[in-house]
Amino acid sequence: MGYGLREGEDIPDDPIKWAEQQIEKPAPLTWPGHIPTEKELLDHRAVFVYQDRKVIRKKYKNDRKAYKKAKDQLRYETGERYFKALETVIRQHAAVHGDAPVFERIWHFWCNHFAIAEKDMLDRWNTGVYQREIIRPNMCGNFTDLVKKVTTSWTMIHHLDNSQSVSPNSKWGKYDRKKGKTPSVNENHARELLELHTVSPAAGYTQKDVIALSYIMAGWENPHTDKREECNPVKFNANKHEPGSHKVLGQKFKQRGLSAKSKLIDCIEFLCDHPETPKFICRKLVRHFVCDEPTDAMVQPLVDAWHETKGDLPSVYKALIKVVYDNTGAEKKFLNPETWLLQCVRIGGLNWPPSPEDMEYDFKSKPRQKTREPGFIMRELGHDLIAPSQPNGWPETEAEWMSPELLIRRLAFAKKFANDNEIGLFADYFAIARRNFDAGEDVQKYLKKAKDIDFYSNPKRVGQALFSSEWMLKV
Amino acid sequence: MTVNRREFITGLGSLTLLGSPIFNARAAKLKKKNLVVVMLRGGMDGLTAIQPTDRRMEEVRPDILVTGTKKLTSDFNVHPRLESFLSCWKEGKAAVVHATSIPYTMRSHFDGQNLMESGGHTPYADKTGWLGRGIEASELGSLAVSLPMPLVLRGNLNPDNYYPTWMDMPQSAEMRLINSSYSEGSPLAHTMQRVINRPVSMMQRFDDNDAHLLARVASQELSREDGPRVAVFDIGGFDTHAAQGGEDGEHGERLADYDKVLTALKEGLGDAFDDTLVLTLTEFGRKVEQNGGYGTEHGYGTAILMAGGLLKEAQIYADWPGLKTKHLYERQDLNATIDARSVYCSAMSYCFDVDFKTMKTKAFFGDDLEDLSGRLFKA
Numbered sequence: 001m002g003y004g005l006r007e008g009e010d011i012p013d014d015p016i017k018w019a020e021q022q023i024e025k026p027a028p029l030t031w032p033g034h035i036p037t038e039k040e041l042l043d044h045r046a047v048f049v050y051q052d053r054k055v056i057r058k059k060y061k062n063d064r065k066a067y068k069k070a071k072d073q074l075r076y077e078t079g080e081r082y083f084k085a086l087e088t089v090i091r092q093h094a095a096v097h098g099d100a101p102v103f104e105r106i107w108h109f110w111c112n113h114f115a116i117a118e119k120d121m122l123d124r125w126n127t128g129v130y131q132r133e134i135i136r137p138n139m140c141g142n143f144t145d146l147v148k149k150v151t152t153s154w155t156m157i158h159h160l161d162n163s164q165s166v167s168p169n170s171k172w173g174k175y176d177r178k179k180g181k182t183p184s185v186n187e188n189h190a191r192e193l194l195e196l197h198t199v200s201p202a203a204g205y206t207q208k209d210v211i212a213l214s215y216i217m218a219g220w221e222n223p224h225t226d227k228r229e230e231c232n233p234v235k236f237n238a239n240k241h242e243p244g245s246h247k248v249l250g251q252k253f254k255q256r257g258l259s260a261k262s263k264l265i266d267c268i269e270f271l272c273d274h275p276e277t278p279k280f281i282c283r284k285l286v287r288h289f290v291c292d293e294p295t296d297a298m299v300q301p302l303v304d305a306w307h308e309t310k311g312d313l314p315s316v317y318k319a320l321i322k323v324v325y326d327n328t329g330a331e332k333k334f335l336n337p338e339t340w341l342l343q344c345v346r347i348g349g350l351n352w353p354p355s356p357e358d359m360e361y362d363f364k365s366k367p368r369q370k371t372r373e374p375g376f377i378m379r380e381l382g383h384d385l386i387a388p389s390q391p392n393g394w395p396e397t398e399a400e401w402m403s404p405e406l407l408i409r410r411l412a413f414a415k416k417f418a419n420d421n422e423i424g425l426f427a428d429y430f431a432i433a434r435r436n437f438d439a440g441e442d443v444q445k446y447l448k449k450a451k452d453i454d455f456y457s458n459p460k461r462v463g464q465a466l467f468s469s470e471w472m473l474k475v
Numbered sequence: 476m477t478v479n480r481r482e483f484i485t486g487l488g489s490l491t492l493l494g495s496p497i498f499n500a501r502a503a504k505l506k507k508k509n510l511v512v513v514m515l516r517g518g519m520d521g522l523t524a525i526q527p528t529d530r531r532m533e534e535v536r537p538d539i540l541v542t543g544t545k546k547l548t549s550d551f552n553v554h555p556r557l558e559s560f561l562s563c564w565k566e567g568k569a570a571v572v573h574a575t576s577i578p579y580t581m582r583s584h585f586d587g588q589n590l591m592e593s594g595g596h597t598p599y600a601d602k603t604g605w606l607g608r609g610i611e612a613s614e615l616g617s618l619a620v621s622l623p624m625p626l627v628l629r630g631n632l633n634p635d636n637y638y639p640t641w642m643d644m645p646q647s648a649e650m651r652l653i654n655s656s657y658s659e660g661s662p663l664a665h666t667m668q669r670v671i672n673r674p675v676s677m678m679q680r681f682d683d684n685d686a687h688l689l690a691r692v693a694s695q696e697l698s699r700e701d702g703p704r705v706a707v708f709d710i711g712g713f714d715t716h717a718a719q720g721g722e723d724g725e726h727g728e729r730l731a732d733y734d735k736v737l738t739a740l741k742e743g744l745g746d747a748f749d750d751t752l753v754l755t756l757t758e759f760g761r762k763v764e765q766n767g768g769y770g771t772e773h774g775y776g777t778a779i780l781m782a783g784g785l786l787k788e789a790q791i792y793a794d795w796p797g798l799k800t801k802h803l804y805e806r807q808d809l810n811a812t813i814d815a816r817s818v819y820c821s822a823m824s825y826c827f828d829v830d831f832k833t834m835k836t837k838a839f840f841g842d843d844l845e846d847l848s849g850r851l852f853k854a
Binding site: 053056057058060061062063064067119120161187188191192334380389390391392398399402403404405407408409411412413414415416419446449450453461464465468469470471473474 | 583584585586597598599600602625626637638640641642643644645648649650652653655656657658661662663666667669670673716717718720723724725767768769770
């Protein structure tokens with residue numbers, strides 16, 4: 001459930017306890033450099049979008065070259081070419097240098113479950129910090145609270161267009177109609193809240209449910225202002241909200257107290273308590289950590305833990321850890337590219353990710369190649385956690401990851417890692433293999449074969465052979 | 476230059492190839508016809524690419540009117556940067572479907588691009604793409620080559636994929652050794668075998684950033700009888716809200732990117748260009764009237780540029796709605812009188828030899844689309 005053992009790390013006496021200790025509360029990030037806050041990044045975005053949309057387009061309307069130059073300068077000043085790489089480094093540093101690899105892997109799982117697709121520059125400033133500030137601190141509490149935080153976060157609201165919703169009978173909706181416009185709700189967020197985040201299609205909801213939920217969600221927005229465009233903290237705008245009560249999956253939701261905000265809160269609680277939600281989430285967790293086609297027997301302990309504790313996530317993780325432990329050896333999981341990469345780095349003691357010095361940036365010119373590299377590399381490996389192409393995130397199964405081109409990328413990176421790093425001695429790789437693999441003998445034999453082939457006499461090739469091997473790809 | 480390696484990495488341009496392995500029984504029986512889709516992201520302006528001779532253009536776009544256009548027909552001229560397109564036209568190997576669009580009028584890039592790839596009606600509701608479903612319907616089997624798989628190609632099972640990289644490729648001896656660590660008969664070993672069997676041209680490292688190179692690799696693969704049948708290019712930057720310009724403007728630059736891809740394809744394919752269809756795809760057109768920044772805002776109707784020897788003739792195929800305010804969609808956009816999906820569905824039906832009705836059902840949810848094969852493609 002982690003990323004393998006580093007040099008000097010011993011196999012824990014009690015692996016279950018070792019893992020359980022990591023998931024009680026959020027682990028601290030380990031990055032020694034500056035870690036920007038959501039406010040800071042939203043300010044950068046605000047400067048970029050305001051200047052781009054309202055100032056330089058007009059100023060340089062006649063001069064394409066000057067426009068391009070001004071836009072590049074704006075990119076540098078706002079870190080548009082910088083923060084994405086920094087977020088990758090912050091995330092990977094914790095996995096490589098932290099003491100809670102189990103926690104980190106579960107964090108990556110949630111980042112992908114509540115995915116933010118590459119859309120409207122969200123990957124440049126917003127997605128990374130959303131993963132750090134919205135998901136990470138809330139993933140060791142109750143699932144319902146996590147969903148509430150995610151659903152009402154700036155990044156998810158922008159990602160799924162909820163600010164656009166103006167419900168037909170709201171104050172603004174009536175005004176729109178007077179003006180001859182047809183007010184409408186954007187269904188994206190409601191649909192994904194049902195389909196991807198909570199109950200899943202197994203709950204049998206219909207388009208009617210999606211629209212009812214869109215009404216309930218209407219009004220939750222990133223307010224627009226002249227100088228900052230959409231870059232303002234989330235608010236509930238009652239003037240866009242559909243009055244009255246709405247039925248989702250047979251359950252009626254109506255306002256409690258003074259604010260109609262309660263409708264969404266109640267509805268999220270209902271969706272999280274729906275019997276399909278733990279079934280869906282727990283199966284996905286087991287699929288992520290154990291095997292592509294989990295049996296009911298593997299999933300049930302997690303579902304039971306969920307019901308017993310009303311969705312207390314550390315209790316679910318504990319059940320998961322036990323299931324992973326019980327199936328170790330019997331079931332193997334083809335690792336996704338980032339997990340595989342971090343495992344190579346951790347057990348191989350590779351020099352990755354870059355240091356705070358490498359990541360220093362002056363906000364005046366184009367970031368150095370070295371500084372941007374972490375962003376490029378994840379893209380080349382075909383797995384950028386900050387920028388999946390769709391709201392359903394990256395795949396969870398071997399069939400979807402197993403393609404010739406994606407395999408080649410790993411083999412090429414294995415070669416690059418081995419070449420870039422100073423583990424010069426055959427003995428080191430043999431020691432790494434002994435420390436990390438139960439099938440030690442087979443691995444040793446394989447590495448010896450690598451060593452004995454002429455063109456492999458370079459010890460770095462032994463590293464390449466190890467990182468590319470099935471023992472590293474499938475754990 | 477927008478389609479290049481560096482920018483692929485930053486997400487602006489990319490290339491995807493798709494085809495069928497020789498082992499496939501159906502593929503072996505059918506004449507190989509290639510389908511190349513060039514996605515133009517950001518909203519390609521059909522009125523800039525293929526400009527109507529209508530005097531109204533001078534009124535609505537006084538500062539960004541394209542000069543130096545070349546005549547196609549008495550009603551339409553082509554942008555001067557579309558040189559290769561024009562030379563294809565002269566050979567009867569280029570055509571245009573004008574005043575067309577996917578059925579989407581809400582003017583959001585993200586929703587629009589999602590729909591242009593999924594082929595559906597509700598943004599993000601469909602998790603597969605029309606081309607992927609079309610290939611699946613053709614039972615041709617496929618060799619997809621992309622990283623990662625673009626939405627438009629999702630929906631066909633077990634795709635192979637390819638995309639050139641700057642990384643050092645492992646040598647064949649290295650691969651054989653690595654393969655010895657993979658369990659016999661496992662998907663991993665099977666995938667490795669496909670890598671080992673690849674032609675040398677697909678196992679080279681590429682440092683060059685040139686679009687020509689990408690298009691040349693694509694055309695080499697497409698021209699092989701047992702090679703890929705489908706390629707997808709991805710060109711960004713058509714969202715010209717400012718400094719759209721005329722002849723040398725930003726929009727013209729992007730059209731030139733497309734034209735360079737077309738040049739490389741034509742040269743690289745050689746005779747196989749005659750068995751090829753190259754179609755553009757965009758999320759929407761742009762507003763008829765220019766804006767305050769000498770650019771244009773998001774609109775609706777646009778044009779599909781078509782090239783290749785499988786075209787019936789050089790023609791502007793359109794049910795022209797007119798440019799007077801009363802003819803415009805919401806009084807501001809060129810109207811779309813042809814569902815662009817009719818063109819794509821016809822092209823897939825024609826290139827993959829699957830009857831139109833089946834294709835429509837499998838790739839476009841049985842929507843009411845028109846079979847245009849007879850009008851647009853060679854009999």
